[in-house]
Amino acid sequence: MSATAEPHVGRPLRRKEDPRLITGRARYVDDISLPGTLWAAFVRSPEAHASIVSIDTSAATARPGIHAVLTGEDMADLAGPLPMAWAPPGVEVNNPPHWPLARGSVKHVGDPVAVVLGEDRYAVVDAAEDVIVAYEPLPVAIDPEQAIAGAPYVHPELGTNQVHSWTLAGGDLEAGFAAADVTIQRRVINHRIAGAPIEPRGVLADYRAGALTLHTSTQVPHFVRLFVALLLGLSEEKVRVIAPEVGGGFGAKLQVYGEEIVACWASRALGRPVKWIETRSENMSVTHQGRDQIATVRMGATRDGQITAYHVKILADLGAYNMLLTPLIPSLGAFVMGGCYKIGAVTTEITGVFTNKCPTDAIRGAGRPEATHMIEVMMDQMARELGIDRLDLRRRNFIPKEDFPAAVATGVIYDSGDYVASLDKLLEHVDVDAFRAEQAQLREQGIYRGIGFSTYTEICGLAPSRITGPAGVGVGAGLWESAMVRVHNTGAVTVYTGTSPHGQGLETAFAQIVADRLGVDPSVVEVIHGDTGTGPEGRGTYGSRSLANGGEAVAKATDKVVAKAAKIVAAELEAAPEDIEVSGGKFSVKGSPEKGMTLAEVAGIAYIGAVPEGMEPGLEETTFNDPENFVFPFGAHACIVDVDTATGKVNVVRYVAVDDCGNPVNPLLIAGQVHGGIAYGIGQALYEHVVYDDDGQLVTGSFVNYALPTAAELPNFELDHTITPSPSNSMGVKGVGEAGTIAATPAVTNAVIDALAPLGVDYINMPLTPMRVWRTIQEAQAR
Amino acid sequence: MSGSVTVHLTVNGVEHELEVEPRRLLVHALRDDLGLTGTHVGCDTSNCGACTVHLNGDAVKSCTILAVQAEGSAVTTIEGLGGEGNLHPLQEAFWNDHGLQCGYCTPGMIMASAALLAENAHPSEAEVRHALDGNLCRCTGYHNIVKAVLSAAEAGAGAPVAS
Numbered sequence: 001m002s003a004t005a006e007p008h009v010g011r012p013l014r015r016k017e018d019p020r021l022i023t024g025r026a027r028y029v030d031d032i033s034l035p036g037t038l039w040a041a042f043v044r045s046p047e048a049h050a051s052i053v054s055i056d057t058s059a060a061t062a063r064p065g066i067h068a069v070l071t072g073e074d075m076a077d078l079a080g081p082l083p084m085a086w087a088p089p090g091v092e093v094n095n096p097p098h099w100p101l102a103r104g105s106v107k108h109v110g111d112p113v114a115v116v117l118g119e120d121r122y123a124v125v126d127a128a129e130d131v132i133v134a135y136e137p138l139p140v141a142i143d144p145e146q147a148i149a150g151a152p153y154v155h156p157e158l159g160t161n162q163v164h165s166w167t168l169a170g171g172d173l174e175a176g177f178a179a180a181d182v183t184i185q186r187r188v189i190n191h192r193i194a195g196a197p198i199e200p201r202g203v204l205a206d207y208r209a210g211a212l213t214l215h216t217s218t219q220v221p222h223f224v225r226l227f228v229a230l231l232l233g234l235s236e237e238k239v240r241v242i243a244p245e246v247g248g249g250f251g252a253k254l255q256v257y258g259e260e261i262v263a264c265w266a267s268r269a270l271g272r273p274v275k276w277i278e279t280r281s282e283n284m285s286v287t288h289q290g291r292d293q294i295a296t297v298r299m300g301a302t303r304d305g306q307i308t309a310y311h312v313k314i315l316a317d318l319g320a321y322n323m324l325l326t327p328l329i330p331s332l333g334a335f336v337m338g339g340c341y342k343i344g345a346v347t348t349e350i351t352g353v354f355t356n357k358c359p360t361d362a363i364r365g366a367g368r369p370e371a372t373h374m375i376e377v378m379m380d381q382m383a384r385e386l387g388i389d390r391l392d393l394r395r396r397n398f399i400p401k402e403d404f405p406a407a408v409a410t411g412v413i414y415d416s417g418d419y420v421a422s423l424d425k426l427l428e429h430v431d432v433d434a435f436r437a438e439q440a441q442l443r444e445q446g447i448y449r450g451i452g453f454s455t456y457t458e459i460c461g462l463a464p465s466r467i468t469g470p471a472g473v474g475v476g477a478g479l480w481e482s483a484m485v486r487v488h489n490t491g492a493v494t495v496y497t498g499t500s501p502h503g504q505g506l507e508t509a510f511a512q513i514v515a516d517r518l519g520v521d522p523s524v525v526e527v528i529h530g531d532t533g534t535g536p537e538g539r540g541t542y543g544s545r546s547l548a549n550g551g552e553a554v555a556k557a558t559d560k561v562v563a564k565a566a567k568i569v570a571a572e573l574e575a576a577p578e579d580i581e582v583s584g585g586k587f588s589v590k591g592s593p594e595k596g597m598t599l600a601e602v603a604g605i606a607y608i609g610a611v612p613e614g615m616e617p618g619l620e621e622t623t624f625n626d627p628e629n630f631v632f633p634f635g636a637h638a639c640i641v642d643v644d645t646a647t648g649k650v651n652v653v654r655y656v657a658v659d660d661c662g663n664p665v666n667p668l669l670i671a672g673q674v675h676g677g678i679a680y681g682i683g684q685a686l687y688e689h690v691v692y693d694d695d696g697q698l699v700t701g702s703f704v705n706y707a708l709p710t711a712a713e714l715p716n717f718e719l720d721h722t723i724t725p726s727p728s729n730s731m732g733v734k735g736v737g738e739a740g741t742i743a744a745t746p747a748v749t750n751a752v753i754d755a756l757a758p759l760g761v762d763y764i765n766m767p768l769t770p771m772r773v774w775r776t777i778q779e780a781q782a783r
Numbered sequence: 784m785s786g787s788v789t790v791h792l793t794v795n796g797v798e799h800e801l802e803v804e805p806r807r808l809l810v811h812a813l814r815d816d817l818g819l820t821g822t823h824v825g826c827d828t829s830n831c832g833a834c835t836v837h838l839n840g841d842a843v844k845s846c847t848i849l850a851v852q853a854e855g856s857a858v859t860t861i862e863g864l865g866g867e868g869n870l871h872p873l874q875e876a877f878w879n880d881h882g883l884q885c886g887y888c889t890p891g892m893i894m895a896s897a898a899l900l901a902e903n904a905h906p907s908e909a910e911v912r913h914a915l916d917g918n919l920c921r922c923t924g925y926h927n928i929v930k931a932v933l934s935a936a937e938a939g940a941g942a943p944v945a946s
Contacts, residue, residue, distance in 0.1 A: 014878055022874040022885030024821015024861035028887065031820035121811070122804065198833055198921050199827040199887040247823070247887025248921050282828035503885030503922050668881045672923060676884065679924030703830035703919065711925035712916035716908070740924075 008512040008522050009731075012668035015508045016522070026245040029202035029217050030277045037204070038067055040263060040276040042130045043114040044286070045106035048356040048696020049154065050135035050144070052104055055114060060130040065119040067270055071132060072101035075265055082257055083227050084322040088331075090476035093164040094354075096155040100231075100258030100265075104272040105156055106135070107320035108356050109698050110285030114449035115262050117274060140356045140696040144294060144317040147353050152513045154320055154354035163318050163352030164327050168334040170409030171345030176309025180300025183309075184385050188377060189765040190745075191372040192292035192317065192690040193683075194365045194706060197502075199247020200278035201287060205263035212268065213240045213533075214747065216260050219249040219500050220540035223477075225323070228264050229257045239264075239548035243530030246502035250535045251288050251362035253502070254542045255324050260490045274535035284701050289690050290363025292317040293330060293370050299378045305388045305396045309345045310335055312374060316354045319359035320400075325350045326361045328475065332459070332543075333371030335412045340419045340634055341375070343398040346409040346552060356696045362542060364680050365738045367456045369745060375765075376454045376746030380753065384762065390750075394455050395420065405629075405727065412459065412467075414632045415728045418660070422722050423455055426636040428720060435640070448643045449653065450755025454747035457634035461548030461728065462733040463627045480626035481545070482536040485561050487619040489607050491600025492524040495557075498538015499550035500530040504737060505669040506546055510554045512665055513731070517558045518565075518599050519582040536622055544633070544735025547665060551669070552729040553625035561620035565602045570610040572597065572605065585631075631726045631734035635659035637678075639747040643755045648774030650686055650752055654716040657743065662726040662734035671734050675717050677740020683709045684741075685748035757781070790803040790850050794819065795863025803850045810834045810845040812853075813860060821890045825919070832918030835891035835898075836860050838855065842898035844917075861890035870941035873897055873932070882931035884922035892918050896932045897940070904941025908933060 015399040020026045056515035058067035081097035097103075102113050127335040139152035147154070147161040154161055168415050177183060177626040192281035212234060218224050221241040246253065259276050267274040278287070293314050316330040334348035379397075383390035398419040399406050406414040435451055442449045462468060465478030482498035491712040495510055518525075522707040528534055541550075569587040573580075577592050586596025605611060606619040640654040659674055691699040700706040725732025745766060752759060753766050760780035764773070787802045794817060801816055803901035813836065822845060823903045829847040836845045837859040845858075864873035872895050876882065882906065883889040899906060899914040904913065911932045912925070920928060 013880065017886070018878045018883065020881055021889055022861075022877050023866050023871070024819070024890050026886055027820070028823070030814075030824070121815070122806065154933065195884070196921055197887070198831055198919060199823065199885065202823070245823075246885065248885040250921065277824075280831075437862065490842050608859050634819075670883055670928060672881050675924035675926040676922045677924075680921075702828045703826045704828045708919050708921065710916040710919060711912040711929060712914075714925055716929070717924065764886065 005659055008515045009665050011511060011666065012509055013522060013666055014668065015505050016511060017505060017507050018259070025099050027231040028199055028245045028247055029204055029215050032204055032215055032244060034204065034206055034273040037273040037275050038117045038119065038270060039121045039124045040274050041116045041128040041129045042112045043133065045109060045111040045113055046134050047106055047137055048109050048140045049138040050106050051138060052102060052106065052113065053134035055137050055635050056132040056184065056478055057114065060116055063123065063127045063130065064222050065123050066116060066127045068102065068113050072099050075101055078231050078777060079233050080231060082258055083117055083324060084326065085324050085476040086328040086474055087470065087476060087490060088166060091164055091166050093327055094158050094162065094355040095185040095322050096158060100261040108358055109696060110282065110358065112258060115266065116560065117266055118377045122296055128141035137172060137429050139610055142355055142407045142692055142696050143352045144315055147355050148315060148351060161354045163322065163354055163364045163558060166331055166350045167348065168410060169347040171410055173309055173311055173345045173347045176298045179302065179308045181303040183298060183300040184382060185296065186378065188295045188297050188374045188762060190291045190293045191767055192289050192360070193392065193688045194284055194289050194690050195250040195252025195287065195365060196554065196708060197248030197250055197252055200280055200283040201253065201257065201259065202275060202277040203260050204275045205262045205267040207264065207268040209668060210549045211238045212264055213242065214260065214264055215242045215244055217246050217253055218243045219253045219502060219542055221500055221530055221532050222498065222540060224256055224260055228261060231261050232264055240533035243500050249502045250364040251290065251366055251542060254362050254483055254540070255288055264636030280703060281701050284706060285358060285698050286536055288323055288359050288361040290360055290366070291370060292360050295374055297378055301382055301384055301386060303386065304668045305386055305393050307341055307343045307397050310338055310343050312348045314348065314350045314745055316350055317355050317357065317360065319355060319357040321359050323359045323361045326359050329360065329362055329367045330370065331473065331515060332367030335410050336368060336457060337371045337375065337410055337677045338408055338461045339372060339375035340399060340455055342399045349707045357692055365741045366543070368738065369742045370682065372456045372458065372742045373745045376456065380750045381763065391423065391453060393427065394423065405507040413629060414457065415629055416724045417457060417632060417634050419455060419634060419724060419726050422634060422636040422658045422660055424513055425720055425722055426638055429656045429720060430638045432651065448645055448755045450641055450643065450751045451681060452747045452749065452751030454637045454743045456743040457632050458739060458742045459630045459632055460544035460632035460738060461627065462543030462545040463549045464629055465626050479539055481549040481623050482538050482622065483550065483557040483773050484535050484622040485554065485557040485620065487561060487599060489602045489603055491520065491598060491603055493518060493520060495525060495527045495554055496535025497527060497529045497550050497554060498536060499546040500540045501546060502541065502749050504546060504673065505666065506543065509547060509665045509669055511557050513551055514558050514695065517562055517582065518722060521584045521586065523598050525679050546732050547730055548631045548726065548735050549625060549627060551733065552627065552731060553623045554627055555731055557621045557623040559622065561619060564619060567615065568602050568605050568611055569597050588644065627728050629728040631662065631728045633659065633661045633734040633739050635743060637743040637747045641751040641755055643752060643773060645759065645777055648772070648777065651775060654666055655715055657740065658720045658722065659736065660722045660724050661736040661739065663723060663732040665733060671719055673736045674740045677738060678717055678744045679709055679714055680741040681744020682748055685766050788851055790854050792853055793857045801850065805851055807850045808846055809848040809850045809853050812850040813845060817861050819862050823887055823890060825887065830919065831888070832893040832895060833888050835894040835918065837894060837898060840901065843879060844892050861894060863894065872938045873935040876931040876935035876938065880927050880931040880934055882923065882927045886920060888920045890919060892928060900936055900941040906934050
């Protein structure tokens, strides 16, 4: 075991995860086989809304190798429907039952009606086609604005399509608008997108001798365990949920899905393991989607560019059912609705509406990309209205550095920020004057080039239970995080984290944190995650929480180990524990590094039991971390685009991002998260759009017609950073998994508007597809 | 189903005789029959490329080929490209340059890149981006994938892949 004096934290270590992934030796759900496994295939509704008249399973059941065909009726003993875990105090949320297999009616295309279980992966698909379901089609609600106005109803028993109405208001809005010289209003659309991890979902359930093991491609194994246990009437400790290698999540796997419940139920009923692997078509129609908000946004400002009031009314299309956090998601944006600006009055009013579409829920950024898109597009619109440079307008309204921690109108306290510094850093890379000259020159050649900016902050590190929990925002569980650190006899270390990474590289980042504190090399620190049967209770990976919350838990648990080790070493070296330090790979007395002990030597004493009197043997500690505040990463992005005015096609020429996520643990991982986040945002802005037709048929049912960006559409990204440590945790870190996505869509949109300004285009809504852009140009020209 | 047929495949240098349904996809023969689970399935429509393998040296999407169509062929999968202690320069480059996150698209991405470099040992950035436009990644934004392919090319990865 070697250890360098140089800390591992802050270095771009290549990932511990990668050897298994680059050689094809990783194990995703579909790579795991159990003897005697039955395959499952679902029979799904082709109708957007219908009553189920009858289900004839006889032909399917009669096929060779088919063991059972189950319907909602067969699963009548479920303890309840699928969960929705948000109960905001004082707000009524309509929450009709959502069953794993439909009971009596279907509410969107893809709604599961039956499941076929059999010996062979292909044969169950054949048999599913032999299940005859008679539907009585019902009128559909597709357009959210029509749906909120009245019938037809998605859930007729409610007599309304409204899910809920929720408001967050801070400051005197009326006075704010009264103080404004100029008020502008825009209709801002954040359209529906798919999470689209490249690994679709998959489950493998194995019920044996009273205990259930579920392998599932999830971001939240502990939540899944809780609800599997509740719905199946099992005691929670009898259920073990394992998230093996998970091929991307992006929020789409922050869910408790019906297929998980059905597979577990069927495994118990049939006494065999049950496996289901989602097809891409299923993924596009039933794995929860995101965004889908229509907002009326009003902003007031004084003539000299002080924003005085900001009012956002959102109609959120939530689809056919509430899933785990469906109606909560738009609210997450409300807390940062004012962006990085000092605005005295900010009000967000959200109305959720049911439609006959796939439910929405958390997708990368979850509410915050929508909020950031609105404020950043509106800042450009206001700048144009006032005739003030759009970066100047931003600077005039930035929350100043000296205000932090800054209490904002939306009721939260921004932990730290230096927005001027990140914008200044961005402008070191982007010479706006030179760009304007180039732009003018290109226009003479008929090339329409534009530049767009986005200065953002976001709220993440989802934690403080007192704010997010039942008494606060109303999530049904505290969002703390756990860690257990075990030092082995050998001096190697195993870390158990309650987070559940799926590509973020936490095995590496957490090992770096532990290695420095214990004086070992990261190569001897193994990080175990995603298994409810091993470490302590945990909360999973989402909301850019894993480092700020889970990593902090790892740091605290490690510090407890260090404290105990120091006592052991102090007794051995006849020194005071407070004089023991970790340096050069050894625990030693300050000033006498030659007499130190390695971690392995300390562990030897701890496990032999020759510990100081009154001390328990062993060297293992657990922490449950519940931070006092969120973290608020921020930054400044610039996007340069060319627009082909003949076709409407937008090409991203250059993308520059300056992000601040506090103290960096691993710069390589941070860059990777930012790259992927930006691509996700560009994807939404330019290409991706989940489309339903007027009958509720899904038009974008596969990757043939849902356009994910490829390598050929994207540029290299130019990154830089500032470092403003967070006071919310001891390491000064912030999350970075969603920042790029949150920042990117307005940068792209503002760039397109800038490019087309000479043609009279002053506003456009996403997605900026060639057709949309071309039409906008034509309309502007016709004015 | 309608009986089975015999298929002869040489996979990663090892000869196999398989009894498969005529409709069995090559990817399922590799994954479920031969246990080579490094090749992944990400879509039903041959858009994502997670299932990319080499068939007689060419990159193909193994979810869009029947096993019987590969009769008598030599197939190379990610497992045959290189293993721990014996990494192919592309595998090494993806590791060094952080060219992967969740890893699901990675085997297909590496196999597609290997086929590119076998044809064009020193591609430009634009050529790499164009060549990989049949392989989708949702995590990396492609930035580090492109970087990895270019650095592997620099390191001489363009030598033909043994199969």
